[in-house]
Structures are given as C-alpha cells and as structure tokens.
Amino acid sequence: MKKIVTMSIVASFLMLGLNQGLAQSNNQEKKEEVREKQMDKADKKADKAVDKAQKQRDKNKDKASKENQGNAYGKDKGDMTGREFGQHRAEMARNKLEESRARINETEERISRSRLQINTAREALEESRKERKMTDEEIKEREQRILEADQRVRELETALNSSRERLQRTERELMKLNIDIE
Amino acid sequence: MKKLVILSLLSIFMVSLSCRDSEKTKEEQEHERTIQKIDSLENEIDEINQRVDQISDDVEETVEDIN
Numbered sequence: 001m002k003k004i005v006t007m008s009i010v011a012s013f014l015m016l017g018l019n020q021g022l023a024q025s026n027n028q029e030k031k032e033e034v035r036e037k038q039m040d041k042a043d044k045k046a047d048k049a050v051d052k053a054q055k056q057r058d059k060n061k062d063k064a065s066k067e068n069q070g071n072a073y074g075k076d077k078g079d080m081t082g083r084e085f086g087q088h089r090a091e092m093a094r095n096k097l098e099e100s101r102a103r104i105n106e107t108e109e110r111i112s113r114s115r116l117q118i119n120t121a122r123e124a125l126e127e128s129r130k131e132r133k134m135t136d137e138e139i140k141e142r143e144q145r146i147l148e149a150d151q152r153v154r155e156l157e158t159a160l161n162s163s164r165e166r167l168q169r170t171e172r173e174l175m176k177l178n179i180d181i182e
Numbered sequence: 183m184k185k186l187v188i189l190s191l192l193s194i195f196m197v198s199l200s201c202r203d204s205e206k207t208k209e210e211q212e213h214e215r216t217i218q219k220i221d222s223l224e225n226e227i228d229e230i231n232q233r234v235d236q237i238s239d240d241v242e243e244t245v246e247d248i249n
Contacts, residue, residue, distance in 0.1 A: 082213035114245040
C-alpha cells in the first residue's frame with residue numbers, strides 16, 4: 001500500500017513537471033511569435049521614418065543631419081528578451097527624437113533666413129520710395145505684402161516653438177520609460 | 183503522518199510554481215505596456231515632424247510671396 005502511494009506521488013510530480021515544461025515551451029513559442037511580429041512592425045515603421053528623413057535631407061541638401069543614419073534598426077534580434085526588445089525600441093525612439101530635433105533646428109534657420117529676406121525687402125522698398133521708382137499705390141501694395149509676410153513668419157515661429165515644447169515633453173516621457181527599462 | 187508530510191510538500195511545490203509563473207507574466211505585461219508607450223511616443227514624434235514640415239513649407243511659401 002505504502003509503495004503504491006509513494007509511486008503515485010512520484011508519478012504526479014513527474015506529470016506536473018512535464019506539464020509545466022510543455023506549457024512553458026508553448027508559451028515561449030507564442031511570445032516569440034508575438035515579439036517577432038512586433039519587431040517586424042517596428043522595423044517597418046523605422047524604415048519608413050528613415051526614408052522620409054532621407055527625402056527631407058535630400059530636399060534641403062543638409063549635410064549635418066546625415067550623421068543620424070547610424071541606428072540599430074537592422075541589427076540581429078532573433079533571441080531578444082523582453083527587456084532587450086524594450087531597450088531596442090527605446091533606442092529607435094531616441095533616434096527618431098534626434099531626427100525631429102534636427103528638423104526643428106533646420107526650420108528655425110529657415111525662419112531666420114526669411115526674417116533677413118523680409119528686412120531686405122523692407123529696405124529695398126524704402127529706397128524705391130526715396131528715389132521715386134514706384135508709384136504710391138505700388139508702394140502701398142508692396143508694404144502690405146511685406147507686413148503680411150512678417151506677421152505670418154511670426155505666427156510660424158510661435159507654432160515652431162510649441163512644436164519644440166511638445167517634443168521636449170515627449171522626450172521627458174521617453175526618458176522616464178528608459179529609466180524603467182534600464 | 184507520512185502521507186500528510188508528502189501532501190504538504192506537494193502543495194508547497196505547486197504553490198511556489200504558480201507564484202513563479204504569475205511573476206513572470208506580470209513582468210511580461212510590464213514590458214508589453216512599455217513597448218506600447220514607446221509606440222505612442224513615436225506616433226507623437228511623427229505628428230510633430232509633420233507639423234514642423236508644414237511650418238517649414240509655409241515659411242518658404244511666405245518668403246516667395248514677397249519676392
């Protein structure tokens with residue numbers, strides 16, 4: 001009788017162990033599958049962002065932003081743990097953030113250049129007025145256009161500042177997450 | 183007596199196994215939430231980029247108007 005009880009207990013232990021092993025391996029497979037899908041999705045997103053950034057760079061012929069190309073999007077991630085995957089995604093987000101910061105700086109420079117152009121146009125108009133190269137009506141019309149452009153540039157500068165603040169908020173949130181991951 | 187000891191050992195073993203499993207699941211869920219948060223932050227950055235591009239184009243257009 002004792003032997004039977006002991007045997008049955010040992011057998012139940014073995015069954016339990018086997019079940020746990022099977023369940024864990026199944027679980028692991030599912031998790032890996034999900035992670036793989038997430039990786040693909042993230043890589044596609046990142047590639048898209050890189051393409052977009054590349055187009056923007058070509059358009060603006062900006063040499064400085066080319067430095068941001070060295071990211072970790074294509075690296076081998078076959079057997080990453082959840083933590084490693086999180087770090088990988090955080091790194092990608094950080095790269096994107098840098099790219100965005102470069103774009104904002106670029107636009108700021110563009111705004112500065114446009115301010116200079118508006119000032120030059122204003123001076124040229126003043127000269128035309130002195131030398132009577134234009135009629136009063138033409139001068140008035142030109143003056144109005146310069147004023148409107150000046151106002152528009154001011155509005156755009158305000159909009160850019162709020163975009164910068166929004167990016168800073170996003171950066172702070174990302175940093176908080178990084179603390180959790182690392 | 184022996185039976186009692188063996189049964190209690192068995193139940194301790196089972197409880198510890200289930201605790202370990204639930205801890206693992208909790209950690210996985212935490213990672214999942216972090217990834218989702220990163221996704222949403224990336225979307226936010228995309229939106230900011232779009233807005234900045236729009237501003238940049240508008241500046242260019244405004245200056246072209248006065249030239």
